[in-house]
């Protein structure tokens with residue numbers, strides 16, 4: 001699994017809806033990848049914040065912002 005795939009499965013992961021194989025693969029990646037741990041952490045906190053008010057999934061635009069932030073990190077690392 002790479003960072004893009006982690007982002008793709010992120011909401012399912014946080015919702016506890018990943019199947020066991022995917023879950024294991026994703027958590028193995030998280031152990032090795034600081035960037036994705038931060039993304040997961042931030043997103044989980046964002047969701048918890050929203051859940052206190054109303055039971056909504058990720059607000060619109062969050063996924064796009066995460067994608068953009070991750071792309072920036074990856075390109076910086078590659079530079």
Ligand SMILES: [Zn+2]
Nearest residue numbers: 002003033036
């Ligand atoms: Zn990663």
